[in-house]
Amino acid sequence: MKILIYASQPGFSTNRLMEEIEKANKRNPGEDITGEVVSAYDLHSYVSETTAGHDKVYKRGAEKSRKLIAKEINAIIPRLAGAGFDFGLGNVRHFNRNLNIFSTSSESGLRICSNKFLTCQMLSEHGLRVPRHVLAHRPTDYKELIDLVGGLPCVAKLQKGSQGAGVFILNDVLAASTALRAMEQAQVDVVLTRFVDTGTPANDLRIFVIGAETTTPKVIAYKRFSVDSDFRSNYSISGKGEKVVITNEERTMAITASKLLGGGVHGVDIMRDSKDNNKPFIIEVNGCPGLSGIEAITGENVAGAIIQYVLDNYKRNGLRKTTDTNGATATAQPIKSEKSGVDWNTINSLPHNQQYDKNL
Numbered sequence: 001m002k003i004l005i006y007a008s009q010p011g012f013s014t015n016r017l018m019e020e021i022e023k024a025n026k027r028n029p030g031e032d033i034t035g036e037v038v039s040a041y042d043l044h045s046y047v048s049e050t051t052a053g054h055d056k057v058y059k060r061g062a063e064k065s066r067k068l069i070a071k072e073i074n075a076i077i078p079r080l081a082g083a084g085f086d087f088g089l090g091n092v093r094h095f096n097r098n099l100n101i102f103s104t105s106s107e108s109g110l111r112i113c114s115n116k117f118l119t120c121q122m123l124s125e126h127g128l129r130v131p132r133h134v135l136a137h138r139p140t141d142y143k144e145l146i147d148l149v150g151g152l153p154c155v156a157k158l159q160k161g162s163q164g165a166g167v168f169i170l171n172d173v174l175a176a177s178t179a180l181r182a183m184e185q186a187q188v189d190v191v192l193t194r195f196v197d198t199g200t201p202a203n204d205l206r207i208f209v210i211g212a213e214t215t216t217p218k219v220i221a222y223k224r225f226s227v228d229s230d231f232r233s234n235y236s237i238s239g240k241g242e243k244v245v246i247t248n249e250e251r252t253m254a255i256t257a258s259k260l261l262g263g264g265v266h267g268v269d270i271m272r273d274s275k276d277n278n279k280p281f282i283i284e285v286n287g288c289p290g291l292s293g294i295e296a297i298t299g300e301n302v303a304g305a306i307i308q309y310v311l312d313n314y315k316r317n318g319l320r321k322t323t324d325t326n327g328a329t330a331t332a333q334p335i336k337s338e339k340s341g342v343d344w345n346t347i348n349s350l351p352h353n354q355q356y357d358k359n360l
Contacts, residue, residue: 001033002072003310004095006088007079008040013291014079016303024307033311040084043068045094055098057091075102075314077265077306078110079288085114100318104310105287109262113287116157117191123282126260128253131194131271131281138184142177150194152176156183157191169195196281199274202226204283205244206267207254208294208302211309213263217255218305221246222297241297246270250280257285265289265306 003021007014014037021035044065048054058065076095080088093107112118120130132149139145146154156179158166170176183190198204207221225240246254254268267289272278294302 001031001074001311001314003033003035003307003314004073004076005035005037005079006040006043006076006091006095007037008081008084008088010037010039010079013303016291016295017077017079017307020301020304020307023304024311028311040080040088040091043091045091045098047098055094057094057099070099070101073099073101075104075310077310078103078105080110081288096318102310102314102317104264104306105266106262106264106319109264109266110287112261113266113285115159116284117159117189119285120193120282122260123257123285126256128257128260129279129281131196131283133191133193135189135191137189138187139180139190140184142180145180145192146170146176149192153195155193155195156180157193158183159189159191196271196273196283197275198271201240203271205246205250205270205272205280206241206289206294207246207250207270208289209254209258209266209268210302210305211263211313212255212258212266214309214313217258218309219246219251219254220294220298220300220302220305221250221254222294224293241293243298247280253280253282257282261285261287265309267294 005014005017018035018037021033025031025033038059042060044058044060046056046058048056057068057070059068073095076092078088078092080092089107089110092103092105092110095101096103096106112122117133117135120133124130134145134148136145146152152173153169153171154176156168156170156176168179170179180190203223203225205221206224207219210218210220221244222241223244225242250270253270254266257268258264258266267286269283269286270280271283272280291302294300
């Protein structure tokens with residue numbers, strides 16, 4: 001049984017996953033559970049001319065690339081961010097669809113998660129609570145956009161970014177006009193969102209969801225705090241956090257968001273509005289959440305839970321198992337309920353990673 005960890009930048013999380021693969025191998029003598037970390041740019045997807053399913057993946061070598069034997073790889077764990085992300089998504093899709101190999105994240109789910117507005121747009125479509133957002137390209141009427149999200153202070157975000165990068169708070173008119181004018185001149189899309197006051201210090205909830213599409217999803221959460229001079233509560237910035245008990249509503253929101261994005265492994269970020277009875281809002285969903293903060297603060301073996309999830313589910317394979325008479329992958333999309341915003345029966349019936357692969 002072989003698990004491929006497909007990573008842009010190997011580091012703490014990939015090391016922890018490899019450690020847990022080794023432990024799993026010792027717990028299961030005779031199964032020969034192994035892992036391999038492969039860099040994003042070191043794989044080449046090959047599409048054949050035949051209709052008999054001869055697509056392949058090659059791994060770059062010092063002198064010559066070698067073909068990876070698909071039947072010898074049982075699952076992949078994508079760890080893509082930054083450099084190699086867009087390139088790597090093509091290989092994730094190739095493994096999952098063309099080679100029918102199980103993955104903890106789908107290409108389309110990762111793509112949606114990488115776009116902050118698209119994520120909140122999709123969650124809102126299905127009745128999940130997110131703060132007010134507005135998307136603009138080279139904004140010129142700053143006041144109109146700011147008023148749409150509830151006035152100042154508000155938050156400006158670049159479409160893509162992780163670990164707090166590309167997120168700014170606009171406290172006053174001068175800060176807003178300066179930041180938005182710079183974005184206009186840089187010809188970039190900007191997302192404005194309502195500022196959710198979480199109290200002092202600023203904080204949010206990082207909720208890990210593993211196996212949202214299964215009958216027994218695992219949910220692990222902690223509260224992250226900002227540093228005194230910053231409103232962003234990313235653990236990678238502040239290194240501060242504490243254990244937290246989440247509400248049933250927050251748990252349901254996190255599981256539903258992960259399920260809508262194809263299930264597998266996600267980090268769902270929720271803010272509690274201290275000015276509105278701690279009402280929870282989903283801020284974003286991370287398709288490749290880091291393990292250092294969640295494990296350090298909670299003491300939970302999150303890496304081990306991910307590997308166990310893979311061992312329990314990899315035999316479901318990828319997406320090629322569900323096809324129509326023409327050989328095209330059959331997909332279904334969640335249906336919005338008039339009352340609750342989410343039709344659980346429809347979502348529960350969807351196979352792993354099939355929700356948003358039809359049109360992306």
